Amino acid sequence: MSKPKLVLIGNGMAGVRTLEELLKLAPGKYDITVFGAEPHPNYNRILLSPVLAGEKKLEDIILNDEAWYAEHGITLHKGKKVVAIDRVRRCVRTEDGTEAGYDRLLLATGSAPFILPVPGKDLEGVVGFRDIRDVELMLEASEKHRHAVVIGGGLLGLEAANGLKKRGMDVTVVHLLDTLMERQLDKPAAALLQRALEDSGLDFKLEAQTEALLGEGRVRAVRFKDGSEVPADLVVMAVGIRPNIELAKASGIHCERGILVSDTMQTFDPQVYAVGECVQHRGELFGLVAPLFEQAKVCANHLAEFGIARYEGSVTSTKLKVTGIDLFSAGEYQGGAGCEELLFQDPSRGVYKKLVVRDNKVAGAVLYGDTVDGAWYFQMMRDGTDISAFRENILFGQAHMGDSGHGAESHAARLPEDAEVCGCNGVCKKTIVDAIVQKKLFTLDEVRAHTKASASCGSCTGLVEQILQSTLGSDYSVSPAKKPLCKCTDLTHEEVREAVRIQGLKTIPELMGSLGWRTPDGCHACRPALNYYLLCQWPNEYRDDPQSRFINERVHANIQKDGTYSVVPRIWGGVTNPRELRAIADVAEKFQVPCVKITGGQRIDLLGVPKAQLPAIWAELGKHGLMSGHAYGKSLRTVKTCVGKEWCRFGTQDSTTLGIELEKMTWGSWTPAKVKMAVSGCPRNCAEATIKDFGVVAVDSGWELHVGGNGGVKVRATDFLCKVQTDEEVMEYAAAYMQLYREEARYLERTAHWIERVGLPYLQSRIVDDAAGRRALCARFLESQRKAQIDPWAERAQGAEKHEFEPLTPAERKAHACIA
Amino acid sequence: MSHWTPIARLEDIPRQGARVVASPQGKVAVFRTVDDRVFALLDRCPHKGGPLSEGIVHGARVACPLHNWVIELDSGQAVAPDEGCVRRFDVRLEDGMVAIALAGGPTGR
Numbered sequence: 001m002s003k004p005k006l007v008l009i010g011n012g013m014a015g016v017r018t019l020e021e022l023l024k025l026a027p028g029k030y031d032i033t034v035f036g037a038e039p040h041p042n043y044n045r046i047l048l049s050p051v052l053a054g055e056k057k058l059e060d061i062i063l064n065d066e067a068w069y070a071e072h073g074i075t076l077h078k079g080k081k082v083v084a085i086d087r088v089r090r091c092v093r094t095e096d097g098t099e100a101g102y103d104r105l106l107l108a109t110g111s112a113p114f115i116l117p118v119p120g121k122d123l124e125g126v127v128g129f130r131d132i133r134d135v136e137l138m139l140e141a142s143e144k145h146r147h148a149v150v151i152g153g154g155l156l157g158l159e160a161a162n163g164l165k166k167r168g169m170d171v172t173v174v175h176l177l178d179t180l181m182e183r184q185l186d187k188p189a190a191a192l193l194q195r196a197l198e199d200s201g202l203d204f205k206l207e208a209q210t211e212a213l214l215g216e217g218r219v220r221a222v223r224f225k226d227g228s229e230v231p232a233d234l235v236v237m238a239v240g241i242r243p244n245i246e247l248a249k250a251s252g253i254h255c256e257r258g259i260l261v262s263d264t265m266q267t268f269d270p271q272v273y274a275v276g277e278c279v280q281h282r283g284e285l286f287g288l289v290a291p292l293f294e295q296a297k298v299c300a301n302h303l304a305e306f307g308i309a310r311y312e313g314s315v316t317s318t319k320l321k322v323t324g325i326d327l328f329s330a331g332e333y334q335g336g337a338g339c340e341e342l343l344f345q346d347p348s349r350g351v352y353k354k355l356v357v358r359d360n361k362v363a364g365a366v367l368y369g370d371t372v373d374g375a376w377y378f379q380m381m382r383d384g385t386d387i388s389a390f391r392e393n394i395l396f397g398q399a400h401m402g403d404s405g406h407g408a409e410s411h412a413a414r415l416p417e418d419a420e421v422c423g424c425n426g427v428c429k430k431t432i433v434d435a436i437v438q439k440k441l442f443t444l445d446e447v448r449a450h451t452k453a454s455a456s457c458g459s460c461t462g463l464v465e466q467i468l469q470s471t472l473g474s475d476y477s478v479s480p481a482k483k484p485l486c487k488c489t490d491l492t493h494e495e496v497r498e499a500v501r502i503q504g505l506k507t508i509p510e511l512m513g514s515l516g517w518r519t520p521d522g523c524h525a526c527r528p529a530l531n532y533y534l535l536c537q538w539p540n541e542y543r544d545d546p547q548s549r550f551i552n553e554r555v556h557a558n559i560q561k562d563g564t565y566s567v568v569p570r571i572w573g574g575v576t577n578p579r580e581l582r583a584i585a586d587v588a589e590k591f592q593v594p595c596v597k598i599t600g601g602q603r604i605d606l607l608g609v610p611k612a613q614l615p616a617i618w619a620e621l622g623k624h625g626l627m628s629g630h631a632y633g634k635s636l637r638t639v640k641t642c643v644g645k646e647w648c649r650f651g652t653q654d655s656t657t658l659g660i661e662l663e664k665m666t667w668g669s670w671t672p673a674k675v676k677m678a679v680s681g682c683p684r685n686c687a688e689a690t691i692k693d694f695g696v697v698a699v700d701s702g703w704e705l706h707v708g709g710n711g712g713v714k715v716r717a718t719d720f721l722c723k724v725q726t727d728e729e730v731m732e733y734a735a736a737y738m739q740l741y742r743e744e745a746r747y748l749e750r751t752a753h754w755i756e757r758v759g760l761p762y763l764q765s766r767i768v769d770d771a772a773g774r775r776a777l778c779a780r781f782l783e784s785q786r787k788a789q790i791d792p793w794a795e796r797a798q799g800a801e802k803h804e805f806e807p808l809t810p811a812e813r814k815a816h817a818c819i820a
Numbered sequence: 821m822s823h824w825t826p827i828a829r830l831e832d833i834p835r836q837g838a839r840v841v842a843s844p845q846g847k848v849a850v851f852r853t854v855d856d857r858v859f860a861l862l863d864r865c866p867h868k869g870g871p872l873s874e875g876i877v878h879g880a881r882v883a884c885p886l887h888n889w890v891i892e893l894d895s896g897q898a899v900a901p902d903e904g905c906v907r908r909f910d911v912r913l914e915d916g917m918v919a920i921a922l923a924g925g926p927t928g929r
Binding site: 003439449450468520521522523527528546547550551552554555559561562681803807808809810 | 822824825828832833834835836837839841842847850853854855868869870871874875876878879881883885886888890918920921922929
């Protein structure tokens, strides 16, 4: 049986991206034919600006060369324009009469530059800025002629002007309005931009309405409504784009401003899909690449007949890169009624930042001169983060939220090539730039996958995004707003958890089957998350799946770089005695443990233990009453304490007793990521409670509760949650906090990131203000602890999971052993 | 020349898991997938030598526990964008017994 036929009209970025996504999901499902009007293979249109400016060559921007089409068995018709679609016979026809039949048709006809309907618009030397042909015409003109006029002071116009200036032309930018880039910038930022561009040698003529283009044969000048004229041997029209819909319209597919599509990227003819700049979705047209890629993903999902993806529109941000100018704009950048504006201005550094805030949430941002925090603001905008807890610092950027080591270098363009960008993985700027150029990367995720930059702690994410932006030009793809749990699904963490709860899913295979997982048994990213979500939702029923646990949690010890393990017994509240110390010392000697170390959390670490020895060492420790310290788990690690009022002359409360009680209540609990606690007996805070996930600090009249601290790569001081009076209250609030975190944070999300995402006021509303809700959370936590508080070391010392710790023995050697 | 050595019954290896067996070439990880296929690789990730036998097995792949490199069980190749390859060994499953071609040295790459 022959395969169904898929025809793509439009060999551009949106259409070919859809094919790439489709080939990932369902390779070989269709016989694919592609028609492209241009005589080139698929190229990166957003890199035309650097080509014009001489920073890149044409061959650098080819995305898929002809070998790619051949390799995937795709028939490519270059330079053939489709002129008719016969929807009854299901076939398309080109100018030269080539025909191709289809079962599914994908329209990705893109858009064309809007040409002002003025006299002289057809003169030689009048071009748009849209494709390789336009760029070739501009380059040709720049070699022979001197005067260029760019009509349109938007993103594209300014990039064209910059490119032509670099090619040695005198360039005047003409704009109808009184400010540049009015769709992205407010007036102060636009004024800064204009001044900087003027300094670089561009001329501007604002509030100017073009009346006619003068000349015979070739254009010679531009005349304006007020009668003035500007000489011009080249006129670039960059006043906007219009979706190419004539073909669709002529074949009777419903169009308004663009081809109308549903959330599944289908047109009114269900056999016909459309993506990219030619479509109109929920009343919106598209001009940036990020939404196109999101559409491509959804469309591919339906072409592959998975049928689960929906395109629900995109939140977009814009970055302009004209050599040396950093600009970022997103959302409602103008502000207005019901909004507040937070402003930062430093004219001599050329920095301007404006955040538009509504109901304590970021609604828009304009950044000029220092854009390193653009990605951070954008993330908060998409997440709807409540910023009230840190709005006094927000304009100073993420680096000022408390940082150590990873100091803020805010200008990627100025960084030397060998500067280390990612301190975790030792990746320098050149490595990232080379990967982006050579491997044709577009997104942060791709850079992470190829270079590992920003793939560990993430504190260099803003910088990596800047490097992407400065390498790619004005537009690059931001990560999609909706972040899937992993590559096996399009569902988010939240959607999966909701499905677990509502559909009553109780095992990993059941969950994957019911939610349409793309892989038979998931991957190393989703399985541990799913195991945790099921465990958290069904504490009394769910049977833990060891094969979906990371090795540390599977063998209850911490794997080290040489493949040995570390063993950390629990020492309640950090308080021990000679008997326990002697037992640990004896064990260390007996098993010849190579390294004994005091940990940051007031415990003792036995390092370098071979896996096969673990059960024996645990059995020995167990004889002396020592149990697992869970130093290896996404779980409660330690409760650090100071000596408190029993000994300390400043102590106001009994911090050690409270610390031990907290640890007794919370040990054994599995959490989205590790949890550390501390209790300090006075505000001097010797237990460093204000950099813990949950910190308790004594004051004379009771206890202060602090949440969301982190002492790791990025130091984050806690937020003050509330003050309570009694030990019992501390316990209840701690349990409620643990349970809220367990139920609502994403797997692997530390409390610090969780709180930055949902906002401190949300936690306060659930834990402080809502007494009944707090007690319910506390009750659910204690219920889940009934089954969780089983010492895993004791079980394994008695033989549980034995296969984990013993190597296999080849049968022959067994035989030899018998003979011997 | 390959030399088949029986090492375990299939059920001795956990599904979506692995066991280790010593060999003249070093430790070898023997994997069992969710659909009961078996594979064997040298127990050393091509990246930094991590023990692949301790990784999470998914499909016919394993993720190294040290830095999450993903390795194809059938070929020993690292999944792109990572680049590298680990020695593989022939294994066969007969009457519920897993046997490995050990003494004959590595077969294939």
